[in-house]
Amino acid sequence: MERHTISVLVNDQPGVLARVANLFGRRGFNIDSITVGPSEERGLSRMVIVTTGDDKTIEQVTKQLHKLIDVIKVQELSSGPMVAREILLLKVESGPATRAEISGIVEPFRATIVDVGPQSMIVQATGDSEKIDALTELLRPYGIRELARTGVTAMSRGIATVRA
Structure with missing residues (x-):
């Protein structure tokens, strides 16, 4: 399929x-x-x-x-050919001792940390579904407290359009 x-x-x-x-x-x-x-x-x-x-x-x-x-x-x-993207917000458990580690994981994905709390961080990432899945799996061992994904949005590359 x-x-x-x-x-x-x-x-x-x-x-x-x-x-x-x-x-x-x-x-x-x-x-x-x-x-x-x-x-x-x-x-x-x-x-x-x-x-x-x-x-x-x-x-x-x-x-x-x-x-x-x-x-x-x-x-x-x-x-x-198309461009497809998804947005992820992921709240991961993180105390002061694991913040640097998590930042190191997030950086290569061009994701950003958008909120830091005493025992958690919220990471925002944009990309194709495979990239979002990979980042999620790497952060899973730290303890994912909450996860929200937008679903895929896409459009065709080049001059082609979907218009009325």
Whole structure:
């Protein structure tokens, strides 16, 4: 099973996210990640959905998405060159004795420490999912107290765009 990243341009209306998620659920497709936010065009939002499946499954998903009234455009981003990023906030246990060690782990990932408390630190990282996974695993032995990830957001490289 391959991972696929799909960009969906939709009308910015209540219930659109629920209808899209429902479509995936009814068809038995899993959503690995979904992000939604305003697009460059007023009144439209962009959803970036990461799912797994073969090419036939993704073709089916795309066709079903096009049938939804509030869907304007659907494009599979992973079929070509794309830029994909995720944001991580991770609270890790750290007393004064382990702060330097944790800083040394965080630095090569170009992550930053955004908060320091008496017994914890919050690390912020941006990158592809594999980078976020690797940093998380390296910090796990210190004791992860809380973790939040945005999910993947992406766009195609070069001149190609997903516009209305």
